[in-house]
Amino acid sequence: MNQEMPIWRRTIPESRDKAQSKMLTWVVGVLLMFGAFAPLIAAAKLSLPLWPLGRPFLFSAAFAALVLALRAATPAASAIGFLICFILAQAPAEWSRYTPGAVARPLWPALLVVFILTFAATRYGRARKESRGLSESRRGRRASQIVANLGVAGLFAAAGHYEGCIVALAEAAADTVSSEIGQATGHPARLLTTGKVVAPGTNGGVTLAGTLAGLAAAAIVVGIGTMHLLSWRPLGTMWIAAAAGLFFDSLLGATLERRGLLGNDLVNFASTLFAASIASVLR
Known part of the structure; x- marks a missing residue:
């Protein structure tokens, strides 16, 4: 039996959305590859042992x-x-032994x-x-989605x-959790910019259940990410930055994404970048 082609439900033209996602994947993907293997190249040039990379790999x-x-x-x-995992697993813990004071x-x-x-x-x-056409594909997330979120x-x-x-990780978790929980509950969403009631899954629409779940997810990620610190002081600032990124995501969704100017991948990438930049400024 021939399967029907999925219906395009977004306001942005499909060709523009795919072009944006492809560009984002290639540009960020190349940077991630360099970031993952730059320490390996540097260690080889300095004749340092490479075995610390074994466990992260x-x-x-x-x-x-x-x-x-x-x-x-x-x-x-x-x-x-x-x-991405290789970068996070090797830096800076595995290489701190080579950097005095790290x-x-x-x-x-x-x-x-x-x-x-x-x-x-x-x-x-x-x-x-x-049943509402809001679920993620059963094949899993695409490369552009991983790049956009992580x-x-x-x-x-x-x-x-x-x-x-x-903070970027916390915002990514908050965004996905808030969207998925909000869509699963089926409660009407409200557009962030106007407060107008819209259907679940609408760009820029937020629900109370989804927002609370997203903020809780951000707190969990920040808590795990800072559990090794002796002070809990950074936790509040980092959580606020992640929360700001979550609402910035909804703002972009209610404006540029609804107008068909930005696709979801670019919105997600911009939101995590916004949150991470706030955290870097406030630290």
Whole structure:
């Protein structure tokens, strides 16, 4: 039996959306590849032992394989996830021994929590979301979606901006959880800019249940990301930055995305970048 082609439900022209996603994937993907393997190249030039990279490499490969096995992402998306995980797993903890005064800050636990939260939220109320045409594809997330949600975290980690990386992860978790929970409950959403009642899944629409779930998810990720610190002071600032990114995402959705100027991938990337930048300024 021939399957029907999926109906395009977005306001942005499909060709423009695909072009934006493709550009984002290639540009950020190349930067992530450089960020993942730059320490390896630098260590080789300095004749440093490469064995510290063994554990991060194996962990990242296992993580990517798990994501692929659970059909949470396509093969290409899993490969991008490997690069991001490799960056977070090796920097700066594994290489701090070579840098006098460096502090080992484990970043991968926050990434793992993001995966657990988003995986659970995506599957919560899946049958109801599928009946409304709002569910994620059963083939898993595409490479552009992984880049859009986690690319900023990988780039900030590669650049050594710890707070920005954690906040980008927290915003990505908050955005996905809020959208998935809001759509699963079926409660009417309200447009962020006008307060007008709109259908669940509408760009820029927010629900109370989804927003609270998203803010809680951000708090969990920030808490896991800062659990090794002796002070809890940064937690509040980082959570506020993640929350600001969540509402910025809805603002872009209610304006530029609804007008067909930006696709969802660029909106998500811009929102995580906005949140991470706020965290870097306020640290």
